[in-house]
Amino acid sequence: MEKMKNFFLAILATGYLSYVLGKQVFKTISCHHYEEENEQQQHICSIRVSPLCASNNVTYSNSCVYCFANIALNHTLTIQHGGMCSKPPKS
Numbered sequence: 001m002e003k004m005k006n007f008f009l010a011i012l013a014t015g016y017l018s019y020v021l022g023k024q025v026f027k028t029i030s031c032h033h034y035e036e037e038n039e040q041q042q043h044i045c046s047i048r049v050s051p052l053c054a055s056n057n058v059t060y061s062n063s064c065v066y067c068f069a070n071i072a073l074n075h076t077l078t079i080q081h082g083g084m085c086s087k088p089p090k091s
Contacts (some may be wrong), residue, residue: 029079043068045061052083054078 029052033039045064052060055078058067070077 029063029066031070031075034064034067035071040071050082051084052082053080055080057085059083060086 010068010088045062045068048062050062052063052066054060054066055076057080058069060069066077066079
């Protein structure tokens with residue numbers, strides 16, 4: 001019974017740490033790869049979903065989509081946090 005209790009505590013701790021670490025602020029995302037001519041011509045991103053909230057309060061589905069948007073906006077975006085952006089309050 002003690003082993004089972006420890007196992008469930010380990011699972012809970014892992015889930016909690018994943019949640020906490022997933023909320024960390026991203027320092028930078030390197031978009032240099034997406035600036036290459038070949039990448040700019042193809043403009044293809046994977047369908048992997050790993051949302052990022054940018055400084056323009058737009059949620060980008062993954063770092064590739066964020067990078068193409070950031071390049072189009074002359075590198076004016078920064079990452080606020082991982083996950084979905086919260087909607088602005090209604091006036």
